[in-house]
Amino acid sequence: MNSTIAVITFRAMLGRRRALLLLALPLMLVVMAVALRITGNDDLDVSANVLQRFGLATLLPLLALIAGTGVIGPEIDDGQIMYVLTKPIPRPVIVLTKLAVAIVLVWAFAAVPTLLSGMILSAGGTEGMGPAFTVGVLVGGVAYSAVFVALAVVSRNAVTIGLLYALVWETLLGNFAPGAKSASIQQWALSVTDTLTGATAVKSTVDLAVAVPLLVAVTVAGTLLAAVRLRSLSVASAE
Amino acid sequence: MSQLVLENVSRWYGNVVAVNGISMTIGPGVTGLLGPNGAGKSTLIHMMGGFLPPSSGTVALDGAPVWRNPDVYRSLGLVPERESAYDFLTGRQFILAMAKLHKLAEPGAAAQHAIDRVEMEYAADRQIGNYSKGMKQRIKMASALVHDPPVLLLDEPFNGMDPRQRLQLMDLIQRMAAEGRTILFSSHILEEVERLASHIEVVVAGRHAASGDFRKIRRLMTDRPHLFLVRSGDDRRLAAAIIADGSARSVQLTDKGLQVEAVDFQRFTWLLPQVARDADVRLWEVSPSDESLESVFSYLVAR
Numbered sequence: 025m026n027s028t029i030a031v032i033t034f035r036a037m038l039g040r041r042r043a044l045l046l047l048a049l050p051l052m053l054v055v056m057a058v059a060l061r062i063t064g065n066d067d068l069d070v071s072a073n074v075l076q077r078f079g080l081a082t083l084l085p086l087l088a089l090i091a092g093t094g095v096i097g098p099e100i101d102d103g104q105i106m107y108v109l110t111k112p113i114p115r116p117v118i119v120l121t122k123l124a125v126a127i128v129l130v131w132a133f134a135a136v137p138t139l140l141s142g143m144i145l146s147a148g149g150t151e152g153m154g155p156a157f158t159v160g161v162l163v164g165g166v167a168y169s170a171v172f173v174a175l176a177v178v179s180r181n182a183v184t185i186g187l188l189y190a191l192v193w194e195t196l197l198g199n200f201a202p203g204a205k206s207a208s209i210q211q212w213a214l215s216v217t218d219t220l221t222g223a224t225a226v227k228s229t230v231d232l233a234v235a236v237p238l239l240v241a242v243t244v245a246g247t248l249l250a251a252v253r254l255r256s257l258s259v260a261s262a263e
Numbered sequence: 264m265s266q267l268v269l270e271n272v273s274r275w276y277g278n279v280v281a282v283n284g285i286s287m288t289i290g291p292g293v294t295g296l297l298g299p300n301g302a303g304k305s306t307l308i309h310m311m312g313g314f315l316p317p318s319s320g321t322v323a324l325d326g327a328p329v330w331r332n333p334d335v336y337r338s339l340g341l342v343p344e345r346e347s348a349y350d351f352l353t354g355r356q357f358i359l360a361m362a363k364l365h366k367l368a369e370p371g372a373a374a375q376h377a378i379d380r381v382e383m384e385y386a387a388d389r390q391i392g393n394y395s396k397g398m399k400q401r402i403k404m405a406s407a408l409v410h411d412p413p414v415l416l417l418d419e420p421f422n423g424m425d426p427r428q429r430l431q432l433m434d435l436i437q438r439m440a441a442e443g444r445t446i447l448f449s450s451h452i453l454e455e456v457e458r459l460a461s462h463i464e465v466v467v468a469g470r471h472a473a474s475g476d477f478r479k480i481r482r483l484m485t486d487r488p489h490l491f492l493v494r495s496g497d498d499r500r501l502a503a504a505i506i507a508d509g510s511a512r513s514v515q516l517t518d519k520g521l522q523v524e525a526v527d528f529q530r531f532t533w534l535l536p537q538v539a540r541d542a543d544v545r546l547w548e549v550s551p552s553d554e555s556l557e558s559v560f561s562y563l564v565a566r
Binding site (some may be wrong): 112 | 407410
């Protein structure tokens, strides 16, 4: 970890308009929770649905995409990464620092609002559902961030590819093909949540014994890939 | 004293060869990397700076390979051509961050020293995004200098600078070279290189066209046969007189006028008015027709 890189990355992420982008979605989740609470529509099923569909399946991947690609993608595109790469710093340190910043951002902008919404929805307190979803978002956030950081190092089209994965693969295809559904970070994170809550509305297709190793594997693989590819990052602007 | 050695370096992109079998040794002092746009200068500098692997051949700094070796950056400073720095930081924050990334013992003092060297103290607390092109160039220079490296690579450092900023930067580069540093800068402008570099490497179309003392290469360039376009009151009579005089290798009558290939640039420009006066021909126009840098370069390549 390198604190200088972390500080610059945080400033780049939070200083621009991107910060508003990061705030918009979590705000919507919290506002929705408040609205449901006021209108008295927050029974167990609705609460589980909101936390799962909006929190875990939408807010989490989108924020991880913004944060994961944002911590390193624009820097590679604009060439500022040169100022970091022309220093005697091992490449894995750079990748781990960028990843840590992305994870902190995802936790702050996805996990905290999820916890908050769980507390606002009165049924969120029952069956430990609020905290369970929060933990699911926390672990899912780590895996998503690792994948999207790696994607940003590997491809200039990281955001597009990430969106296709999150929207088409995880959400759309998951509805039709059960196999695709199980092979998604979303389901693995949901599996963690499922284990922590007794609510029957929360149902994962993947066993915890399978989900946890897969989450770890994806995180490690993403981090390694990013470090290796950053090591031989050549400058596209050369020509 | 550091040396950057390129041995038989080539770089190709698919079927396109950007750099073709270049060997050169860059030693202390200022070296100018000269060549027309698109000649492969940036590709070369990126390979020297460890940002691009050579397709074949090796680039080594004091014996150590540059590619995939972040440790070389302890003794290498690089100023990229692209303008973008971290626009949201102030100049001082940027340089301080660079000093910290180098893990210098006293980053604050090193940053201050670098800022003073490029004379940017007056603007150090403004955001880089609000800097002019010349200021950005100087703050980038400071970022490359902060760890006091023996080798500096500058990619087109004078691009977009006004004449005053140009002079300031030239002065700075010369001072640093006087301290024994190895400095290489690229340019496609002959006059820039002439003013700054004692040693030049000429690259044309990816190939190493010339290397050595600037004056020798300049003489090669000026001694080459020159093409002139001459329009006069009586082209035929003037052509006969020029041929008789012997200061030209060939004379061609064309629609636009006389095309004269002079053997000696100076002698010809000096003699032509006399020849014309003696032949009683009025000169309307005398213009060198191949003075573009590209033609100078291609002449060098042909040698």
